[in-house]
Amino acid sequence: MSLELTPSQALGLWHTVSLSQVRSEAHDLTLRQMAILLQIYLVPPPHTVRGLAATLNVTKPVITRALDTMGAMGLVDRVRDDRDRRNVIIKRTVAGALYLEKLGDVVIAEARQLPY
Amino acid sequence: MSLELTPSQALGLWHTVSLSQVRSEAHDLTLRQMAILLQIYLVPPPHTVRGLAATLNVTKPVITRALDTMGAMGLVDRVRDDRDRRNVIIKRTVAGALYLEKLGDVVIAEARQLPY
DNA sequence: CCACAATGATACGGACCCGAAACGTTCACG
DNA sequence: CGTGAACGTTTCGGGTCCGTATCATTGTGG
Numbered sequence: 001m002s003l004e005l006t007p008s009q010a011l012g013l014w015h016t017v018s019l020s021q022v023r024s025e026a027h028d029l030t031l032r033q034m035a036i037l038l039q040i041y042l043v044p045p046p047h048t049v050r051g052l053a054a055t056l057n058v059t060k061p062v063i064t065r066a067l068d069t070m071g072a073m074g075l076v077d078r079v080r081d082d083r084d085r086r087n088v089i090i091k092r093t094v095a096g097a098l099y100l101e102k103l104g105d106v107v108i109a110e111a112r113q114l115p116y
Numbered sequence: 117m118s119l120e121l122t123p124s125q126a127l128g129l130w131h132t133v134s135l136s137q138v139r140s141e142a143h144d145l146t147l148r149q150m151a152i153l154l155q156i157y158l159v160p161p162p163h164t165v166r167g168l169a170a171t172l173n174v175t176k177p178v179i180t181r182a183l184d185t186m187g188a189m190g191l192v193d194r195v196r197d198d199r200d201r202r203n204v205i206i207k208r209t210v211a212g213a214l215y216l217e218k219l220g221d222v223v224i225a226e227a228r229q230l231p232y
Numbered sequence: 233c234c235a236c237a238a239t240g241a242t243a244c245g246g247a248c249c250c251g252a253a254a255c256g257t258t259c260a261c262g
Numbered sequence: 263c264g265t266g267a268a269c270g271t272t273t274c275g276g277g278t279c280c281g282t283a284t285c286a287t288t289g290t291g292g
Contacts, residue, residue, distance in 0.1 A: 002227075002228045002229070002230060003121075003125060003129070003227040003228065003230050004227070004228065005119075005223065005224050005227045005228075006224075007217075007220045007221075007224065009119060010220040010223035010224045010227070011154065011157075011158060011216060011219065011220045011223070012158060013119070013223070014133075014150075014154060014219065014220075014223060015151070015154035015155070015158050017130075018147060018150050018151040018154060019151050019154070019155065019171075019172065021147060021151075022147060022148050022151045022172050022173070022174070023172060023173045028147055030146075030147075030278095030279080031134060031137060031138060031144055031146075031147065032138050032144075032279095034130075034134050035131070035134040035135050035137075035138045038127065038130060038131035038134060038135070039131070039135065041127075042127060042128065042131050048239085048240090049239075049240055049241090050238085050239065050240080055135075056135065056138050056139060057138070057139045058138070059280090059281065059282085060239080060240065060241085061240090061241080061242085061280085061281075061282090062279085062280075062281090063240090064240065064241060064242085065241095065278090065279070065280085066279095068241095069278085069279095084238095084239090084288080084289070085239095085287075085288055085289085086238060086239040086240070086287070086288045086289065087238095087239065087240085087288095088239080088240060088241095100127060101123070103126075103127065103130065104123045104126040104127045104130075105123075105126075107121065107126035107127070107129070107130060108121045108122075108123065108126045111118075111119040111120070111121045111126070112118045112119065112120065112121075113118070114118060114119050146248095146249080148249090164269085164270090165269075165270055165271090166268085166269065166270080175250090175251065175252085176269080176270065176271085177250080177251075177252090177270090177271075177272080178249085178250075178251090179270090180270065180271060180272085181248090181249070181250090181271095182249095184271095185248085185249095200258080200259070200268095200269090201257080201258055201259085201269095202257070202258045202259065202268060202269045202270075203258095203268095203269065203270085204269080204270060204271095233292105234291100234292090235290105235291095235292090236289105236290080236291090236292100237288100237289080237290075237291100238287100238288085238289075238290095239286105239287085239288080239289095240285100240286095240287090240288105241284100241285080241286080241287100242283100242284080242285070242286095243282105243283085243284075243285090244281105244282090244283090244284100245280105245281100245282100246279105246280085246281095247278105247279085247280075247281105248277105248278085248279080248280090249276105249277085249278080249279095250275105250276085250277075250278095251274105251275100251276095252273105252274090252275100253272105253273085253274085254271105254272085254273075254274100255270105255271080255272070255273090256269105256270095256271080256272095257268100257269085257270090257271100258267100258268080258269080258270105259266105259267085259268075259269095260265105260266090260267080260268095261264100261265095261266090261267105262263105262264095262265090262266105
């Protein structure tokens, strides 16, 4: 069963969730950072800088910098690949999982409050 | 009838739509700018700088700067209120409506492709 | 070995956004 | 009038992100 949305529901959902994120005053992530974080947590590992850059259609420094920022927030972690020490494997963290769990709760809550 | 989402659907939808936005490499709006734009187009007018600032829980310069940027993109327009010339009324534009219509299409399309 | 490729990180100059404060214009009201 | 408030804008210093180019490290193949 797929998810069928009306135009009003689609934009309304995006509206209320964006509004909730902005209002919460919490240090919010860039759209790119959010996309990277979701990619890491929703797609099976392993994840590398190069792979993420290709998937998101951005340059490698964008990924490196985003990992720097989100790493400082504790949302992701980086580990050298011992089998090929050129690679860096991006690891998930408890804080990151918690962060996305809360985001999911917000989306669900806002979706439930949508008119019709 | 309200919209009931599973956690997997909620995050999956946010993931694919964010990914689509990032990949399209088009002029990406800040989360705040997006929230402002949606507020202008989905909530009945009139909209003022002061009102938007209060609704989004941000300072007035944030609204002014966002309107500068989105105005340059043609997504919104500003008109002085003749009945109280201190006020500025934010107006919708055809380009803005088209932009959000496309965003809605993306959300709908990605929602339809979600697993279960 | 050694030149070369691949990977991720860094340097640099430019652009944008931020919060706080100050400003110009316009209105309200005594 | 004129004083103060309301509204939107601008300025300022500081921070983050961007794209391009370059770097250090590590692997690959002749």
